[in-house]
Amino acid sequence: MPLVEIEGLRVSFSQYDGQIDAVRGVSFTVNEGESLGIVGESGSGKSVSCGALLRLLPTTAKVTAAKMTLDGIDVLKADKEDLKRIRGRSAAMIFQDPMTAFDPVFTIGHQIAETIQAHRDIGKREALAEAEQLLLRVEIKNAADVVKYYPHQLSGGMLQRAMIAMALSCRPKVLIADEPTTALDVTIQAQILQLIKKVQAEFGMALIMITHDLGVIAETVDRVLVMYGGEVMEEGSVAQIFEAPRHDYTKTLLASLHSRFEPSKGDPEAIAPALELRGLAKAYPIRRRNGFRITHGEFQAVQAVDVVLPRNRIVAIVGESGSGKTTTGLMAMRLTEPSRGQILVDGTDISGLDPAALIPFRKRMQIVFQDSYSALDPMLTLTQIIAEPLHIHGLGTSREQTEKALGWLERVGLPRSFGSRYPHELSGGQRQRVAIARALILEPSVLVADEPTSALDVTVKAQIINLLKKLQAELGLSILFISHDLSTVKSLTDSVVVMYRGRVVEEGPTERLFAEPQHPYTRALLDAIPATDPRERGVRTFLSADEIKAQTPRFTVIQTGAAPNATPQLVTIAPGHRVEAIVTT
Secondary structure, X not given: OOOEEEEEEEEEEEEOOEEEEEEEEEEEEEOXXXXXXXXXXXXXXXXXXXXXXXXXXXXXXXXXXXXXEEOOEEHHHOOHHHHHHHEOOOEEEEOOOHHHHOOOOOOHHHHHHHHHHHHOOOOHHHHHHHHHHHHHHOOOOOHHHHOOOOHHHOOHHHHHHHHHHHHXXXXXXXXXXXXXXXXXXXXXXXXXXXXXXHHHHHHOOEEEEEEOOHHHHHHHOOEEEEEEOOEEEEEEEHHHHHHOOOOHHHHHHHHHHOXXXXXXXXXXXXXXXXXXXXXXXXXXXXXXXXXXXXXXXXXXXEEEEEEEEOOOOEEEEEOOOOOOHHHHHHHHOOOOOOOEEEEEEOOEEOOOOOHHHHHHHHHXXXXXXXXXXXXXXXXOOHHHHHHXXXXXXXOOOHHHHHHHHHHHHHHOOOOHHHHHOOHHHOOHHHHHHHHHHHHHOOOOOEEEEEOOOOOOOHHHHHHHXXXXXXXXXXXXXXXXXXXXXXXXXXXXXXXXXXXXXXXXEEEEEHHHHHHOOOOHHHHXXXXXXXXXXXXXXXXXXXXXXXXXXXXXXXXXXXXXXXXXXXXXXXXXXXXXXXXXXXXXX
């Protein structure tokens, strides 16, 4: 008998203007110990289907099914006691955003212990001791400290590990992972996926992996369910889906996974780069209290970074969260003031200009932010949002501004009728298109794109990248592309700058850097990229900071009369390819 059995599941939500059918006739089973991947775009019904299985949907949802059982219990007929038993013991869920899943006013240990006590007759002290052991099992080494921490004191990756520990607290028979790695760096994502597979094998659980990332599917599951528009498009083994997909939608998903783009056509006649950062650094003041004594210091977020963005080229800045890549992009735009260094736009240093003198350069430099929802004013229509830069710079009459905004709405692939809509009425991909239209309506020469596709579905991501590439060719744009998505970086950019702990550790042409990475941190990043073929699965190795330091390349040069220098510095090893190395004489 299957552990999970769903037949003819239908879910609709009551809205003020009628009903929305979110899931239409979905059927699937999951056996003990099996791994099932449910893949599809946002709105395809994959999360709603699993929410219905645990009766976690809001009261506006109407759920019907010919059959829906979990661990032998009819979910639709289950009473409160049955639901209490199946939630935790039969099935547990890892949510997409652990920060909202944890209660911010209680410690991590308290919340895991509370879950244990809800299902077992056990004392608080024993439950806390077990919570600490669970944190150790999910590879949180300082578990004794973490049980006392509050959610805001942990990074995204650590919080997701704590969420997995909570899910494991009652030893469930099936683990449901709902987009568990969407907003995580490539290395943290690889660690979480490896951890999920490890605990699944240890506990003998079944796994349902909900995701829009086909790389995650290739890495983790045995069988795949492809959903679109609330329906199942295709089902089969992971090998069959990747090697011989039958449905056109599955073929489109896989094609977007292997998207390639034409290389940029640089301007060989250009005298100066479109953007150049010289020795750019950012330090933040910090205060430490030790008893009655307060000491002041500095945190070096970015350490003397040099980046060159040639005309009509796309240069990527990659690295984990906290590497300083976004801070570098914001300093390039003068949205964050650098502590020192120069910012050259077409050869002119703008780092010391006052706000009035900076205005002409604002027209030539624009930015697209990671979170399009918070970047767009919710009180303005799309026409007003896109036309706002024209209004700020006093370009054209009100009618001309509106007409140009509507023209840009069409140019980024949205109908003119959308002009009267508000941001909350759009999907994530549509909002990102509006953000791009607003950034480019002034026809700048430099665009800083800060993680513009990190939270988007694989097909929408491909559309946004195609749009950026098309507009780059039309406008002669130079793009500084900040990302932790190395698959996109590989297919889109001309050269790559790798940042680690606030400094550049390697830079070079994209093709060469991916083929011959020299720095251990670069190799670790590339090794963490999810497989695009199930046959390429493998156990990943993750380097600690000490291991990265120990494996930093070393070069010896013959130089008489020079003192030895053990400080890492960037060394040119091929045309355009530099790597951080320790140079000794």
